[in-house]
Amino acid sequence: MPWDVPDPCGPEVTAPSFRAGARAAVLSSPPLSPGARNASSAVPECWEDWEDAEDEARYQACGRISPSDDTPPERGGEGQEADEEPCAPAATDAPGAPAPSSAPAAPTPVSPGPQEGTPRKAPLTLDAAAKQYITDHGLEVLEFSRDKCLGKGAFGRAYLVQVPLPDGSRIPAVLKRMRATTSPVMVAAEVEALSRLRGCSGCVQLLAHGEHNFRQALLLEYCPGGTLADRLDDAGRWQLIIPARLLLPVPALREVAAQLLGALTNVHAAGLIHQDIKPDNLLYDKSGELHIADFGTAAMRLDYGLYDRTGAGSMPYMAPEVRATRSTTPTHPITDKADVYSAGITLLRAAWLHTDPLIQGAFLRGDIPAPSFMPEAFLRFIRSLLHEEPNKRPSAREALGSGWVRGCDE
Template sequence: MALTIRERRLPQLHISLDAPSCAFRAPNPPAASTSASWGGEFRLSDFDRLAVLGRGNGGTVYKVAHRRTSALYALKVLHCGDPGAASEVDTLRRTDSPHVVRCHGVIPAASGDVALLLELVDGGSLDAVVGRQGAFPEAAIAEVAAQALSGLAHLHAIRVVHRDVKPANLLVSAAGDVKIADFGIAKVLSRAGDHCDAYEGTAAYMSPERFDTERHRDADPCAADVWGLGVTILELLMGRFPLLPAGQKPSWAVLMCAICFGELPVVPEGPASPELQGFVAACLQKDYTKRASVAQLLAHPFIAGRDVVASKDVLRRLVAGA
């Protein structure tokens, strides 16, 4: 019965199974950026569009060059009327973290569209890297997890929940820096105890409680970001989406059943240390009240016990394809 109810609701939801990546990536490192403000210092005519980096439901991302300085950026053009545009602009105004993609300014367009001038992260998304390189070594996974957690810690401290943590929304530079991107469905919590009750996001990375927000109105929305990170880490370890058997075609109903009622995949010994197994288990507790917090995960031995220099070097070489 519950499955039938959810299926009837599906046409009204803002949910994708696995949304296309709008990765802000380029083959060359960005030139030194110029300072910019939110107050309209730039105009669209100041930039040459060099390539399309990605397309998604919310807009199109271009690689652009500033005509006067030759500095390279990513320009995300948000379509007029997109409900996520205001959310993304509002969120990016609040953030100031090396682990969150930097926005240099908001540029209005004559069509009514809005363009975000973003830093260009030259290594692309983790989704693209795993597509090229396959499963990640554990040292690289530890570095990704540590930096993503630092970004989430900053967001949660300013009462922002991302709600769509997945490999396509985590960017990595050639220097091994990981940055959280794409805030189209992020929410700024107005007060303590505020909740997220919208059926939005990518179904494959949604936590169990987000499939039934009516029942779990009191769920901590930050816990859903931890679940998404856990699925992401497991995907990097396995080299494929981990919650369905290899080759199984996803559908909303299949994903909902797997996430809410299915057995989680066992992290294999050998490829994964006890520390990594424990970290994934702490992230992927179906009961959100038992799921680890971002602060607890930052102190987890898998993160706190890593060799920072060595793990970042492994990630750098992985992004470079070495």
């Protein structure tokens, strides 16, 4: 059965208005050149070492998505850690976490607006001095309480904290305190992954890293809008025992797909795969923008295009080639297409299986049909993401440009 999804839109059809500017910026950008890939792989030691020219170069190389000029979002921050513990990957050598410098940061100059069709960075809510203060002192001055625990994962716990600034204001943030048994190599790898994604739209941002009360810790943005899993739980309360309608309506599913695939496009352009895409790791900020969180299982692209880690993630969302690394002889190398498969399972659960996950395997095997309320166009799109053969799945960028996401394949 062919799983490839034709694009019924043709080149002349524009994307729906709710994400038109965002998706057009990604779809119109050219493939990464070797120089751009090198630029997207550069890891800054800390914010004060980051030059505006480097920021702009990485911004272009990352191919990141930004909101349209007339609706800039309010950026929130990191959110909850997943309660579901991912399968831990094998430890690999990674560079140690760099020590922040004490050199003051120069104020960020105001640059003219971008040319039409050029992606732009979302405006930051903190000035350079405040960011530098948080980088240097955030873990020392934050107001921490154990009763503000947001969640726990395989490698640590996440707490909501307040960071006082020199001007007397406070900003909310998330303190991710690692377990005493968590390897420093794994923490350093997560710091490096988050450093690569500095400024990338759709990715939770690292504010500081170091030690907090003798534990390795990361200070991250706070996203107050909860997780996609929270929204699916709320929607599921209105479902019957046997579902009779979509868990999320088609416009909401299309919005989740557009934001998730756009964020994954940025992650992959930065030379990373996430390896644990699932509703618990997708957070919303105050303006309703989706952010990918928890890069503890992220892997980095090597020079020959593969990634430097064996399979990791949460079993229900793992691609077949990732599951094969944990039980049998690997069938395919792990690439960015593994994240695309996980995104497909996430969207399938958002449409139907979140309230009935036990039949997921039977549906994927073809033992049971899709329910009658599932739109055929959506099923064609999902099947393309869930193809058994990784090389027959679209990339995140290609899926973002598909007819169903663009709203012209109903």
